[in-house]
Amino acid sequence: MKAHLTYFDGRGLGESIRLILYAVGIEFEETYLQDAAHVKRLRQAGDLLFMQVPMLEIDGMKLVQTNAIIRYIARKYDMYGKTLEQKTRIDVLYDGARDFIMKFLNIGWNKSMEEDSKDVKENAVPRYLPVLEKELCGTSSGYLVGDDLSMADLAVLESLLYCDDYFPAVLEDYPKLKEFKDRLSSLPRIRAFLNGPQRKRKLTEEDILHGKKVLAWLYQ
Amino acid sequence: MKAHLTYFDGRGSGESIRLILATVGIEFEETYLQDAAHVNRLRQAGDLLFMQVPMLEIDGMKLVQTNAIIRYIARKYDMYGKTLEQKTRIDVLYDGARDFIIKFLYTGWNKGMEEDSKSVKENAVPRYLPVFEKELYCSSSDYFVGDDLSMADLAVLESLLYCDEYFPDVLEDYPKLREFKDRLSSLPRIKAFLNGPQRKGKNTEEYIMHCRKVWGWI
Numbered sequence: 001m002k003a004h005l006t007y008f009d010g011r012g013l014g015e016s017i018r019l020i021l022y023a024v025g026i027e028f029e030e031t032y033l034q035d036a037a038h039v040k041r042l043r044q045a046g047d048l049l050f051m052q053v054p055m056l057e058i059d060g061m062k063l064v065q066t067n068a069i070i071r072y073i074a075r076k077y078d079m080y081g082k083t084l085e086q087k088t089r090i091d092v093l094y095d096g097a098r099d100f101i102m103k104f105l106n107i108g109w110n111k112s113m114e115e116d117s118k119d120v121k122e123n124a125v126p127r128y129l130p131v132l133e134k135e136l137c138g139t140s141s142g143y144l145v146g147d148d149l150s151m152a153d154l155a156v157l158e159s160l161l162y163c164d165d166y167f168p169a170v171l172e173d174y175p176k177l178k179e180f181k182d183r184l185s186s187l188p189r190i191r192a193f194l195n196g197p198q199r200k201r202k203l204t205e206e207d208i209l210h211g212k213k214v215l216a217w218l219y220q
Numbered sequence: 221m222k223a224h225l226t227y228f229d230g231r232g233s234g235e236s237i238r239l240i241l242a243t244v245g246i247e248f249e250e251t252y253l254q255d256a257a258h259v260n261r262l263r264q265a266g267d268l269l270f271m272q273v274p275m276l277e278i279d280g281m282k283l284v285q286t287n288a289i290i291r292y293i294a295r296k297y298d299m300y301g302k303t304l305e306q307k308t309r310i311d312v313l314y315d316g317a318r319d320f321i322i323k324f325l326y327t328g329w330n331k332g333m334e335e336d337s338k339s340v341k342e343n344a345v346p347r348y349l350p351v352f353e354k355e356l357y358c359s360s361s362d363y364f365v366g367d368d369l370s371m372a373d374l375a376v377l378e379s380l381l382y383c384d385e386y387f388p389d390v391l392e393d394y395p396k397l398r399e400f401k402d403r404l405s406s407l408p409r410i411k412a413f414l415n416g417p418q419r420k421g422k423n424t425e426e427y428i429m430h431c432r433k434v435w436g437w438i
Binding site for chain 1: 269270271281283284285287288291292295296304307308311312314315316319347348351
């Protein structure tokens with residue numbers, strides 16, 4: 001069963017969807033937003049409920065809203081815990097990790113790559129990493145909630161991969177998180193994604209300049 | 221069973237939690253962030269997982285993350301649909317409505333009340349209201365998903381109450397949404413909340429300044 005992701009040719013919010021699709025073994029094709037005319041055609045076709053991307057065609061639906069898409073996949077593939085308590089804990093950690101990921105997604109878009117990175121390192125990293133390290137210390141399964149990989153693990157993993165990308169030595173101070181990142185990155189499907197052709201690369205300044213133009217199309 | 225909400229003495233993300241607590245009939249007390257010293261005490265007590273508010277003490281837990289809190293209550297009180305399809309539709313509409321609400325929450329925080337309001341009216345209102353009008357039109361019940369009140373209905377309601385406040389005539393163009401807002405606002409528990417002492421007021425410049433000061437220490 002194939003899925004189809006419509007998004008930019010870049011990480012952003014789409015990358016979180018790509019990661020979970022690989023993690024559960026759903027193959028997918030991609031359509032990248034090309035230009036203003038393309039966005040207009042999508043809009044007129046009525047495919048983008050709130051005129052935004054990502055949009056994932058899956059199981060006969062055209063889903064929008066990143067977190068709703070991820071929750072759908074997580075529910076279908078048992079990655080959302082079993083009990084009310086587990087689901088709640090997953091939501092708390094997933095939402096927190098999403099906030100952390102968003103800080104990385106904004107690097108280069110506010111002031112500059114350098115200033116935004118510095119801000120994330122000084123403010124976001126100390127807010128999230130100690131908490132996540134402690135949460136992992138509190139579990140015996142190797143996963144953040146329950147005994148199996150959940151959507152919370154994937155969101156935290158994604159944030160740790162960003163940490164690695166932007167601040168190479170920072171995980172040295174967080175041994176459990178470092179081990180967690182290495183271990184999950186080695187799981188066969190996740191490794192195939194991270195080393196494969198659908199993994200998008202870190203943004204450059206040129207990407208951001210182009211991205212600002214593309215975003216303007218979406219908001220016209 | 222009482223709950224306890226720690227937040228600012230204002231709407232923000234806390235108001236969405238107050239609304240669902242009232243809707244399902246959970247009484248709650250509130251602690252408002254006073255100043256930097258207060259925030260430091262909360263931090264040191266370890267009660268705020270990501271050093272942020274809202275935080276809701278409920279059923280022996282100290283929950284953070286607005287949407288996680290709301291999902292917990294919704295699951296417990298059957299406001300999250302029954303089937304996978306319903307839960308998914310609720311998530312899509314809830315998350316969309318939250319994006320819309322957040323535009324109102326930030327009014328006054330960016331360029332000033334007037335400019336921010338204008339931007340919401342010109343950009344956010346046309347993005348969300350036609351979609352919600354159509355979704356409601358296509359629904360076979362009086363609610364957005366399934367046959368019962370869900371967390372999606374409450375999030376859309378909250379956004380419509382903001383619309384009413386900031387742009388009094390705008391719902392005239394959306395008859396189904398207008399009826400929906402009036403009908404849900406009249407449900408006994410929701411009406412009691414909207415008319416009651418725990419309902420907070422619209423953003424003022426003083427409130428925003430107070431938050432910024434306290435925020436500086438979070």
